[in-house]
Amino acid sequence: MLLAIDIGNSNIAFGIYSDRWKRHWRLNTVADKTADEYEVLFRSLLNSVQQDPAEISQVVVSSVVPPLTSTFVSMIRSVFSVEPLIVNGQTNTGIKVSIDNPLEIGSDLLANAVAGYHKYQDKCIVVDFGTALSITIVGVGGVLLGGSIAPGLKTSMKALTSNTAQLPFVQLEVPNSAIGKNTVHAIQSGMVLGYIGLVESLIKRIKAELGEDAKVIATGGLSEVIAPHTQEFDALEPWHTLEGLRLIAEKNAN
Missing domain, CATH: 3.30.420.40 (ATPase, nucleotide binding domain)
Structure with missing residues (x-):
């Protein structure tokens, strides 16, 4: 099961995919929020749809807010116990x-x-x-x-x-x-x-x-x-x- 996260300047969009998109969310971006605070948010939202974080085996992240990139890496490691793919200009995209x-x-x-x-x-x-x-x-x-x-x-x-x-x-x-x-x-x-x-x-x-x-x-x-x-x-x-x-x-x- 995949979790995709798009961190923008105004909103953070994310969704869960397994054969199809199961659910999407959109949050307000708060650049100075800590990894612990985002962990609480993510656990709460996943719990609201009975989604076990342990079922997430892959996480991919796009971020245009540099201060939040490391914050989300820490949060993802804590909540999902996986190493996220951080997309950048060196990533193999196929184009x-x-x-x-x-x-x-x-x-x-x-x-x-x-x-x-x-x-x-x-x-x-x-x-x-x-x-x-x-x-x-x-x-x-x-x-x-x-x-x-x-x-x-x-x-x-x-x-x-x-x-x-x-x-x-x-x-x-x-x-x-x-x-x-x-x-x-x-x-x-x-x-x-x-x-x-x-x-x-x-x-x-x-x-x-x-x-x-x-x-x-x-x-x-x-x-x-x-x-x-x-x-x-x-x-x-x-x-x-x-x-x-x-x-x-x-x-x-x-």
């Missing part, structure tokens, strides 16, 4: 990375590329709606060609409201009209509809540079907010990164 410095690529982007190519066996674009908006482009033959990064939707909202005296933080919902009749709707128009425009524009430019069409996958915590309001996505896969980690773990099982 070629064609960027200036392959070692600097985020482990979450590697996992997204692996899962995207596995799903379509062809060119694909993975749009990950997290703390940052990260777009990963996979070309013919499963070659990771590069990507695009912008502030995430929540990050942009925090920047707007924390740097303006009279603008409130609002729910990230799609308004009925682009013409806001009050402050809340005006912010939702600019932030949410404007963000959709940003994503659509990037996808179209990437496809133009590829010179041909490509399948587009939406993933990440806010993908379910954005994806239903644009025609650019071929698939909505909220747990796509965990699937990529599973495939990487499978490739490195020995």
Whole structure:
């Protein structure tokens, strides 16, 4: 049985796989939480679904929060008594990375590329709606060609409201009209509809540079907010990164 963990700047997503995904969870990331504190959380969540930690024989981890990487290694050793696979630019993923410095690529982007190519066996674009908006482009033959990064939707909202005296933080919902009749709707128009425009524009430019069409996958915590309001996505896969980690773990099982 496999446990896959994706440690992001805002959320920690993890799931248990055995022939199929049995369960997924998403926690808020707290960078200064200790291994003991995360151990309590994990044991409690596993206990809530009657999952014996001793049945977990393999753990794979992606982390873009360096202080938490060692914390989770300690927690995993204590709870599951296994040595986790920590995915990085040197891990055997089965795909070629064609960027200036392959070692600097985020482990979450590697996992997204692996899962995207596995799903379509062809060119694909993975749009990950997290703390940052990260777009990963996979070309013919499963070659990771590069990507695009912008502030995430929540990050942009925090920047707007924390740097303006009279603008409130609002729910990230799609308004009925682009013409806001009050402050809340005006912010939702600019932030949410404007963000959709940003994503659509990037996808179209990437496809133009590829010179041909490509399948587009939406993933990440806010993908379910954005994806239903644009025609650019071929698939909505909220747990796509965990699937990529599973495939990487499978490739490195020995």
